[in-house]
Amino acid sequence: MTLDPTLATQLTRGISRMNLDISQQQIDKLLDYLALLIKWNKAYNLTAVRDPQEMVSRHLLDSLSILPFVSELPIIDVGSGPGLPGIPLAICRPELAVTTLDSNGKKTRFQNQVKLELGLENLTVVHTRLEEYRVEPFQQVISRAFASLQQMIQWTGPLCHQDGVFLAMKGLYPDSELAELPAGYELKQCHPLDVPETEGERHLLILGRI
Template sequence: MQEYRATLESQLKAIGVTATDAQVDLLLAYLALLVKWNKAYNLTAVRDPREMITRHLTDSLSILPWIRGGRLIDVGSGPGLPGIPLAIMRPELDVTTLDSNGKKTRFQNQVKMELGISNLHVIHGRVEQCEEGPYDQIVSRAFASLSDMLKWTAHLRSEQGVFLAMKGLYPEAELEQLPPGFQLKSSHRLNLPATDGERHLLILGGIPESSVNTAAPDELGRA
């Protein structure tokens, strides 16, 4: 995996993420495990390790500037994306990953054990039945529509918690169908290297019952 170090370090630099040598080592070790397990368990449709760096590692870490402290849960985590890369880069952050697919959570537990990621907690189950929390940030990466994400995970959110939805094209139609009580706080276009398609991060939160949203339209628009 050492031949992929230059690719990973170059892409992290391009998205403004600074990683120590030890963190790069852990990210590459995670990549090696993903490549190995993927051959037997079909954890991701992406097969080429270099493409995994771009579409999985770099994509996951592109939201790092908007990750704050406290507790974070990654719902529909699959093989641990973006939860595991975030846990590696932010060892002080309490990260939980949740997925209903047993082979994917078994893989995540193996990663946690082999790499010694002590701030990572893995849950095998359905998000609607999860009783953990509350969480300060709820992250999803192509998990569901915005409406479904908010409805299925609202019970996991702390009072001031926010939802971070990673999307491709800017989801105009989905934003028009947000459930009552939720609003778009900000959105950010993610400029990923070696990627042609669009990527966006949408940050959503609850509307306090005692307040009225008076923000101007451009305050909630795309950044």
């Protein structure tokens, strides 16, 4: 599938505005991922976002905005959907072991196709329900799909190492959700995110055990 050249320009411009160190080869892979997402979305409804330009801003640039705050320790993306933010992280951090988890078979089949076509050896795709997945805990648990911080910690807690962190991608600063954090957990850091061509606030909240 041939992409509209303006999408490459939009992506490159956004990456430049965010001052991210991403190679041309990685940009090309991000565009390959976008092309696959557009193609598969027509048949399998992987995301409600249909407009390719909106996919660049709301999916790719939004995912890339957290790069400066992700460490080199293994990370799991819970409720990954079509691989967001996990696949962009795997593309731009080839040294990072990324696991994506989703219970929707169509979405994990798509992710596995992306892994195969883009040669993402650092990506592990898991198709199962969250409550059924039990492995060695991860140092980083990330999601942009959970309804509340309380639910994220309750449901993904067993996947997070005792010294690990939860990275929650949010819109507005969630004062009320933070007030309802389960006992024993606290907000470690909060980073406002500047996502080009995206309206409204974006925040990355890093939570951990006290």
